[in-house]
Amino acid sequence: MKPFLTSLFSVLILVALEAPAQERITKYITSAKPDRIVLNLNGDPSTTMAVTWRTDTTVNETVARLSRNLPGVLMADSALAVKGRSEDITGDGVTARFHSVTFTGLAPGTGYAYCVGSGGDASEWFTFRTAEAGAAPFSFLWFGDSQVGPISSYARVIRHAYRSVPEAAFMIFTGDLIDGGYTTKTLDDEWGDWHRAAGFIASEVPVVATPGNHEFYDPIDRQKRDINRYWRPGFTLPENGPAGLEETAYSFDYQGVRFIMVSSDQMLRDEDIARRQTEWVESLLKNNPCKWTVMAFHHPFFSTAARRDNRVVRENLKPLVDRYRVDLVLNGHDHTYARGMMLPEGKTGGGREAGTAYVVSVSGAKQYRQDAEPWWIVGFSNRQFWQAITVDGKRLTYRSYDASGAVADQFTLTRMRNGKNRLGVASATTTK
Ligand SMILES: [Fe+2]
Ligand SMILES: [Fe+2]
Helix, strand or coil, rough: CCCCHHHHHHHHHHHHHHCCCCCCCCCCCCCCCCCCEEEEECCCCCCEEEEEEEEEECCCEEEEEEECCCCCCCHHHHEEEEEEEEEEECCCCECCCEEEEEEEECCCEEEEEEEEHHHHHHCEEEEEEECCCCCEEEEEEEECECCCCCCHHHHHHHHHHHHHHCCCCCEEECCCCCCCCCCCCCCHHHHHHHHHHCCCCCHHHCEECCHHHHCCCCCCCCCCCCCCCCHHCCCCCCCCCCCCCCCCCCCECCEEEEEEEEHHHHHCCCHHHHHHHHHHHHHHHHHCCCCEEEECCCHHHHHCCCCCCHHHHHHHHHHHHHHHCCEEEEEECCCCCEEEECCCCEEEEEEEEECCEEECCCCCCCCCCCCCCCCCCCCCCCCCCEEEEEEEEEEEEEEEEECCEEEEEEEEECCCCCCCCEEECCCCCCCC
């Protein structure tokens, strides 16, 4: 390079280094029109439902309108106006106003319609159904990490799942819903993509989510570990877990099944949080009025690759899973699919003693290599999945579908008189 060009090049580099970093701007600019309208279970699902949405800061009123899901034309003026609270979040080039309303005092087993916002900017009417007051059959969906490629890859998975099980009571997400601003996208872009993929599905089928490690990454400094700034404003999840873990660790009972959502990333990083979450999980398992118990969290006890291990999570929680015979443990993080049946002493369960079903799954484009680890009996890599689980009295039916809609894995658990589960093969193997 000639001396003149060399010095010009150096000056340009210096200018580039010293120029203040330009804040990237989200491609999802806010407006007065509500977007990211998401339902969450919150409290007793037979009487309570929460909704969260986003607008720009010109919208000063946080109001949702609620009606029974009547056959005639619904009018906002004659519906019940329910006020809530809002929170402004600045980042990614915009200030967004997140609104949250909780509907309480609902009738069990009843269809409702709601819309959010007011006047010309009100949303369309969406519908949902409250849970029955006691044990009753139902199905729910479960998704592993959507994380990477929410539009290009995960969108078809959630849409296929909804089309196949439109009556699903809710959707569980076991963390790494988004990547955490790691790529060229802003954090807000990632959430915008995630909501765009789900579309109205998340406005009608409640989201039950717990964070993964990627919801704790700071896009600038990945050593900093705070909950993603859009997590708590963007959802209205239960706050009935250990103090300080609101909306990340929580539980709820749904028609005879106890669900326990654990924040495993915080457990891995902080001994005190690990201890407090473990005590809290034990109190829920010890005083459990439900016939079935499902635990869901991001980091699996047993990984699908030899170099990945979450010892702290396993050592804290597995003794409780064994002692209280948790039926199903749902995890993500490993970006493959694997399912094992495990008895307390570590032997593979089956036949008249199924043990606990441990499943790792993935719904998005990020895929990892899988080792033939001894714990799993079914495993796949380089595929995307969604799961439908039905609980009906003494029987739990589990099916995992790949992105093409083919059944990839299925089993049943049947509760026997001795309190143990018999492992069976689900009868129908239809492609959804
Ligand atoms: Fe993860
Ligand atoms: Fe992940």
